[in-house]
Amino acid sequence: MVGSTILKLDGLSKNFGAFQALQNISLEIFEGEFLTIVGPSGSGKTTLIRLLVGMDEPTEGEIRLRGKRIEGTPANKRPTCMVFQSLALFPHKTVGQNIEFPLKIRREPQDRRQERANELLDLLRLPRDYYHKRIAQCSGGEQQRVALARALAFDPEILFFDEPLSALDYRLRKALEKELKDLHERTGKTFVYITHSLEEAMVMSDRIAIMNAGQFEQIATADQIYAKPVSKFVAEFMGEVNLFDIDGSERSGIAASALHSRENLNLGLVDDEFGTLMVRPEFIRQIDGEGNSDFWVFGKLRAEYLLGSRLHYEFECKDGTTLTVEKLREDRLSCVAGDEVLLGWDVENTHLIRSGG
Amino acid sequence: MGASRSAKLALYAYGIVVIAFLYLPLVSVGFASISRARYLTFPIKKYATKWYSSAFASETVMELLAVSLRIALIVAAISMVVGFFGALAFARYNWKHRSLFQKVILLPIFFPQAVLGLSLLIWFNALGIIPDWKTAVVAHLVWIAPIATLIIAIRAYSFDPALEEAARDMGASTWQILREVTLPLLMPGIVSAGLFAFLLSWGNFPLSLFTTGADSTLPEWLYAKVVSGYTPLVPTVGVLSVAGSLMLIAIAFAIFHAVKFASAKSA
Numbered sequence: 001m002v003g004s005t006i007l008k009l010d011g012l013s014k015n016f017g018a019f020q021a022l023q024n025i026s027l028e029i030f031e032g033e034f035l036t037i038v039g040p041s042g043s044g045k046t047t048l049i050r051l052l053v054g055m056d057e058p059t060e061g062e063i064r065l066r067g068k069r070i071e072g073t074p075a076n077k078r079p080t081c082m083v084f085q086s087l088a089l090f091p092h093k094t095v096g097q098n099i100e101f102p103l104k105i106r107r108e109p110q111d112r113r114q115e116r117a118n119e120l121l122d123l124l125r126l127p128r129d130y131y132h133k134r135i136a137q138c139s140g141g142e143q144q145r146v147a148l149a150r151a152l153a154f155d156p157e158i159l160f161f162d163e164p165l166s167a168l169d170y171r172l173r174k175a176l177e178k179e180l181k182d183l184h185e186r187t188g189k190t191f192v193y194i195t196h197s198l199e200e201a202m203v204m205s206d207r208i209a210i211m212n213a214g215q216f217e218q219i220a221t222a223d224q225i226y227a228k229p230v231s232k233f234v235a236e237f238m239g240e241v242n243l244f245d246i247d248g249s250e251r252s253g254i255a256a257s258a259l260h261s262r263e264n265l266n267l268g269l270v271d272d273e274f275g276t277l278m279v280r281p282e283f284i285r286q287i288d289g290e291g292n293s294d295f296w297v298f299g300k301l302r303a304e305y306l307l308g309s310r311l312h313y314e315f316e317c318k319d320g321t322t323l324t325v326e327k328l329r330e331d332r333l334s335c336v337a338g339d340e341v342l343l344g345w346d347v348e349n350t351h352l353i354r355s356g357g
Numbered sequence: 358m359g360a361s362r363s364a365k366l367a368l369y370a371y372g373i374v375v376i377a378f379l380y381l382p383l384v385s386v387g388f389a390s391i392s393r394a395r396y397l398t399f400p401i402k403k404y405a406t407k408w409y410s411s412a413f414a415s416e417t418v419m420e421l422l423a424v425s426l427r428i429a430l431i432v433a434a435i436s437m438v439v440g441f442f443g444a445l446a447f448a449r450y451n452w453k454h455r456s457l458f459q460k461v462i463l464l465p466i467f468f469p470q471a472v473l474g475l476s477l478l479i480w481f482n483a484l485g486i487i488p489d490w491k492t493a494v495v496a497h498l499v500w501i502a503p504i505a506t507l508i509i510a511i512r513a514y515s516f517d518p519a520l521e522e523a524a525r526d527m528g529a530s531t532w533q534i535l536r537e538v539t540l541p542l543l544m545p546g547i548v549s550a551g552l553f554a555f556l557l558s559w560g561n562f563p564l565s566l567f568t569t570g571a572d573s574t575l576p577e578w579l580y581a582k583v584v585s586g587y588t589p590l591v592p593t594v595g596v597l598s599v600a601g602s603l604m605l606i607a608i609a610f611a612i613f614h615a616v617k618f619a620s621a622k623s624a
Contacts, residue, residue, distance in 0.1 A: 053526055054526075055522055055525075055526070074525070075522070075525045075526045076525045076526070076527075076528045076529055076530060077528075080526075081526055081527060082523075082526050084519045084522070084523055085519075086517055086519050088517060088519040088520050088522070088523035090520060090524075090537075090538060091542070092541045092542060101524070101527060101537070102527040102528060104537075105524075105527060105528045105529045105533055105537075106528065150527070151527075154527050154528070
């Protein structure tokens with residue numbers, strides 16, 4: 001499905017006065033892919049999408065659509081379209097008139113417009129008699145579908161999404177995430193989605209770009225980003241994680257005082273190199289004795305939380321730091337709050353985040 | 358729970374007193390207009406409708422109605438157009454001198470109208486313009502157009518700027534955005550601004566007094582007649598003038614409801 005480069009950003013920067021919202025961003029988006037840009041609020045993702053659709057101009061850098069520079073082209077002259085966070089459905093128009101809007105702008109004849117609107121109602125699984133319905137009479141989920149239908153009526157080369165699901169309740173959001181992924185497959189269009197919700201990104205996307213402070217931290221598949229984050233920021237942003245400081249000048253290589261490891265364990269560190277050792281909470285198990293795993297810590301159970309199908313444990317280590325452990329319900333740990341236990345994990349389930357020497 | 362019975366009664370009584378205080382004077386004008394006596398006395402001994410027939414027969418009264426109506430309609434029309442663009446500048450677009458504009462536009466409302474009328478009269482004289490109903494239109498606009506702007510601006514503040522951005526994103530030109538999105542969304546504000554402008558012009562006395570020159574509007578004539586030469590024709594014309602405004606409001610409401618009904622039916 002995924003083809004050649006459709007959109008290429010090169011050295012893109014955007015300043016608002018002295019504030020640098022985007023700093024030297026480069027990215028290639030491939031034809032037919034579902035790319036999600038994730039970042040906390042204030043990371044610059046909204047600024048970026050406004051540059052991509054043409055509602056703002058970059059301070060520096062190039063945007064190329066199929067090789068042609070478009071950074072100075074206004075939004076109404078670009079073959080791309082966006083679904084807004086507020087959806088921006090026209091309240092004075094009916095569902096049908098909303099969907100037809102881009103066709104009306106292109107002065108297509110009425111019968112052609114209505115035909116297309118009906119096709120799109122079918123595609124989005126909305127009943128055809130919604131054509132005459134007012135926007136205010138539609139539910140939140142139906143409004144989402146109308147907004148999608150309207151964007152598809154435009155027939156954009158790239159469809160952008162600015163967190164359109166953020167205002168919906170959890171169940172509806174989950175359902176629409178899957179529908180959106182399904183719609184992506186059926187239409188074969190390039191989707192670029194921005195959100196602050198990592199869960200949303202992981203469910204839908206082919207690739208995820210993690211954004212922080214106006215730059216990309218990592219661009220990769222959900223699996224790679226989860227298992228092999230390139231920075232502490234990404235590791236922590238991708239859910240619960242345990243991080244330990246690593247110091248290549250120490251004999252064991254470990255700087256964190258609570259962490260013990262098997263002798264002669266090769267972390268692959270070069271002398272004087274610093275880094276962070278990461279282990280996800282689901283890889284940690286209770287062990288019987290020291291040395292029964294590559295790494296171990298002594299932890300006192302502070303609290304246990306039930307997360308539906310999983311359990312979340314918080315242990316206090318000897319040096320006061322917190323270790324989080326997650327278990328499926330059927331693998332529940334046998335300890336109770338206040339118990340001191342030995343917790344261990346193996347090197348193949350760890351990941352080293354290098355931060356230089 | 359809730360107020361006691363006596364407190365409720367007191368509240369009702371207070372409400373009735375306030376309403377009576379506001380509207381009894383208007384009722385008394387109504388009574389005065391149907392009194393047969395030449396001078397206003399209470400209680401009225403004999404009723405008559407002859408002042409209404411003479412009002413409709415009077416060329417003076419018809420001329421007054423025509424002048425007032427002409428001024429009010431033109432003022433309303435221009436206020437709607439000026440107010441629309443003014444409101445866009447006031448509420449929608451971030452431009453360099455927006456905050457200055459927002460303050461300057463309010464100034465005419467803070468001037469006492471008599472002072473505004475006087476200064477405009479002096480200004481017209483200085484320019485060598487002989488005042489008539491047309492200069493009154495200008496005078497009314499100085500005071501009313503800012504009010505119309507504010508009314509439309511309130512409406513403009515209440516709609517999501519993303520609607521215009523979305524229209525542009527889907528290929529609409531500035532003109533198409535205006536026609537398809539901005540204008541229809543602001544329409545309720547524009548209509549109420551037009552109504553307000555009409556009513557404010559129709560009832561305006563101080564600005565007209567200074568700037569109509571040889572022409573005369575209804576309020577001016579009412580005042581002149583009370584000062585010299587009162588007849589029951591005066592309250593009669595007053596009642597007709599109120600009836601005129603009420604009719605306009607009724608028509609406007611009827612149109613609003615018809616439009617609402619039609620769009621509800623199409624949905």
